Amino acid sequence: MTRLINTQPDETNNLTDEIVRTSVRRFKDDELQDYEDFVAREYPLTIILNDQELVTLLCTPSKLKQLAVGFLYSEGLLQSGDEIRNLTVDEPRGIARVSTDTGQVDSETMHKRFITSGCGRGASFYNATDITGEKVTSDLRVKTGDILSLVRDFQHHSEIYRATGGVHSAALCDNENILLFTEDIGRHNALDKIFGECMLDDISVDDKIIVSSGRISSEMLLKVARRKVPVIVSKSAPTDLGIKLANDLGITLIGYVRGKRMNVYTENWRVV
């Protein structure tokens, strides 16, 4: 048996490459061929908050500081970028260290976990059923033509990543343009990277649109709701709980955006 794979870091594969070379035996039309292919890298990033090891995320190795900050925010462990005293990422060892003014997380919080279904990281410290968030009241309006056009641009941005292994993407947009774009093997990570970047660079999100490549489940909705984003758009379907939360929290949820069609599940007054 030949040892086929070479996915360890070496001269041809950098540790933080997002895609890596691998050998593969392909069967096609009854023929056999050995060749080199590319697959998405899965990189473990351990987040240490105030000297306490919190979690290890499996992610695409890009925008790691943004991911760490966005994750902490999504989990309710960070309220604003101003709380961060220090933020370093040790890429070779896969460690993000964050120091804040808020001190350690109590073990009760650590214990109360909410492991989700999502095509994305999944675990969360909050409980979806405990949510008592304020409604999003933004009077933003979006045109159907603009949404279709944003999703077309978004698909175009994602092309290279989809080609190499179907990773997920997320984008922050205004009515006409993609402002930030991220990709990750997990759809939750991609969204956390967007929000982390916005926190670090002081970019407002409560007047913007989020586009995601993945299914809109409850946890995706909760992340968006925490940041008061009024509109979330996906080419995929939502779940019933995603729709229920969008409705309760006043968020316009648009799914199945494909070609010239889209479904608006909630708060359709924002779509003109």
Added chain:
Amino acid sequence: MTRLINTQPDETNNLTDEIVRTSVRRFKDDELQDYEDFVAREYPLTIILNDQELVTLLCTPSKLKQLAVGFLYSEGLLQSGDEIRNLTVDEPRGIARVSTDTGQVDSETMHKRFITSGCGRGASFYNATDITGEKVTSDLRVKTGDILSLVRDFQHHSEIYRATGGVHSAALCDNENILLFTEDIGRHNALDKIFGECMLDDISVDDKIIVSSGRISSEMLLKVARRKVPVIVSKSAPTDLGIKLANDLGITLIGYVRGKRMNVYTENWRVV
């Protein structure tokens, strides 16, 4: 604003329906239409092991006992079906109670979490980098034609679910037939349901093939490795860490099975 959605349980939607009715406003070719559509249900299932609340999974409400057992096994909290003294599921409240001979989980185990990227649940108590599992040594051989045929059948089984919202599927197969088939909004849950069912019904898996609809990341590989399954097949791509683990653990990893082609990433001697 009309309240569009009706995703709460009522006469038309049963609590454990896998898909539920929802109202939606559709824009299509510049026309607007209000109609009823179906979306996947996202159901929270809290697992209580020996009176200790362990985790809440977001899942598709089917095979809940199997999911609870499979999850506990995957997390290393259960070694065999014989350890189970009692197993009940309270469907309306979304609670699975499992009593075993093994007692409570220590808080250190609870704390050491490994939140994954996966299109699936994601969190896990083990650390992928700590794995020192034995190699899978099964001398099972599979024919390329059989794999292509199994994946065709698998796709056919999945059709109804994909149509209503893109949920994931997993199957246990022998060389020619699908023996068990499950679906879930999370690809990890779908696999846990398969393994839970095998544990409860005493079905061997170490001479079988697993087919999954989702990307093969490290955590999927670890679940399969724990059960000593020699072959895992997906129409999607693997990640580099998935390939590395398959190689280290002696598992044949086949991806991108589409039409008449497939990629064999590791242990290709099993494919004849």
